[in-house]
Amino acid sequence: DSGVTQTPKHLITATGQRVTLRCSPRSGDLSVYWYQQSLDQGLQFLIQYYNGEERAKGNILERFSAQQFPDLHSELNLSSLELGDSALYFCASSPHDRSDSPLHFGNGTRLTVT
Amino acid sequence: AQKVTQAQTEISVVEKEDVTLDCVYETRDTTYYLFWYKQPPSGELVFLIRRNSFDEQNEISGRYSWNFQKSTSSFNFTITASQVVDSAVYFCALSEGGGSYIPTFGRGTSLIVHP
Numbered sequence: 001d002s003g004v005t006q007t008p009k010h011l012i013t014a015t016g017q018r019v020t021l022r023c024s025p026r027s028g029d030l031s032v033y034w035y036q037q038s039l040d041q042g043l044q045f046l047i048q049y050y051n052g053e054e055r056a057k058g059n060i061l062e063r064f065s066a067q068q069f070p071d072l073h074s075e076l077n078l079s080s081l082e083l084g085d086s087a088l089y090f091c092a093s094s095p096h097d098r099s100d101s102p103l104h105f106g107n108g109t110r111l112t113v114t
Numbered sequence: 115a116q117k118v119t120q121a122q123t124e125i126s127v128v129e130k131e132d133v134t135l136d137c138v139y140e141t142r143d144t145t146y147y148l149f150w151y152k153q154p155p156s157g158e159l160v161f162l163i164r165r166n167s168f169d170e171q172n173e174i175s176g177r178y179s180w181n182f183q184k185s186t187s188s189f190n191f192t193i194t195a196s197q198v199v200d201s202a203v204y205f206c207a208l209s210e211g212g213g214s215y216i217p218t219f220g221r222g223t224s225l226i227v228h229p
Contacts, residue, residue, distance in 0.1 A: 002158065033216070043205065043219040056216050090159065099215035100147050100166065105159040 003027065006091050006106035014114055018079040021109045023091030025072055031055075031094045032074040033103060034066055038087040049074055050097040081113045116141045118208050120220035127196055128228050135191040135223045137206030143167075145211030148182065148189045153203040153222070165189060167211075196227045 003026035013019055025032050034046040036059075045058035049068035060066075063081075068074040078085060088110050092103035117140040127133045139148065150162040163173060165182050173180045177194045193200050203224045207217040 002160070035219075042221040045216050045218070048216060058216065088157065092159075097215060099145075099209035099211050099217075100164065102149055102161040102164050103151075103159075103217060104161060105151075107156070107158045110157075 002104040002106065004091060004093050004104050004106035006089075006109050008109060009107065010110050010112075012112045012114065013081060015081055015083060017081050017113075018077065019081065019111065021076040021078070021089055021091075021111075023074045023076070023093075023106060025074070025091075025093030026104050029093035029095050029104070030072065031097045031101070032068055032072070033092045033094075034060075034074070034076050035090045035092065036087050037090060037108070043090075046076070048097065055097050078111070083113050086111055086113045116143075116146075116208050116210055116218045118206050118218055118220035120204075120206055120223050122223045123221070124224040124226065126226045126228065129197060130195050131227075132192060132194050133196050133225065133227075135193075135204050135206075135225065137189045137191065137220060139187050139189065139206070139208045141208060141210055143210040143212045147209050147211070149207040149209075149217060150180065150189075150191050151205045151207065151219075153205065155202070159205065162191075193225075196225075198227050198229055201225060201227045 005024040030051045046060040048056040088108045092105045094101035119138045148165045151159045203222045206220045209217040
């Protein structure tokens with residue numbers, strides 16, 4: 001058990017809808033990362049927060065947004081969903097925002113858009 | 115820009131065989147970190163090992179060993195006497211010390227170990 005909690009585990013929704021994915025990092029970790037895993041794109045970095053502030057942005061669509069709250073949990077909001085957004089969304093955490101920190105991943109949220 | 119290539123998409127072996135998973139990386143930084151993660155069928159990615167660019171010593175942990183060679187920009191992972199429980203997708207990742215600290219992942223290698 002990595003100590004990173006993601007909810008929900010599965011999400012099935014229709015095109016055009018909006019969903020929120022939730023992540024609680026490991027105790028003591030200040031940094032939260034969001035990744036999208038799909039069959040054709042592999043593991044793609046979306047966005048990273050450190051102690052409540054956005055620190056790095058990857059291939060995140062404008063329809064997607066995220067935030068990290070004072071208690072350090074994070075939410076990823078996906079709106080105007082399309083079929084192509086179906087994927088496994090991972091949250092990971094680390095103590096710092098440094099390159100030597102390994103990431104500790106949650107179990108992921110499997111999103112299916114129908 | 116950093117890049118990680120795992121050319122082997124899928125490897126299939128029979129239990130007790132040794133297997134090597136290849137990882138080739140590209141970076142312009144002199145300081146960088148390499149990682150291996152395991153994603154079992156249950157889905158969660160599990161951190162296995164980290165290597166920094168200044169430490170080329172090979173590492174062994176039980177049946178697992180890692181061979182880091184800067185001359186060929188490779189960080190290969192060998193499982194000795196494979197077991198069915200080793201069946202998983204294995205990812206190699208790179209983060210740069212001076213550039214982007216966000217890890218870039220390879221596409222992963224799916225290892226299937228048959229009994």
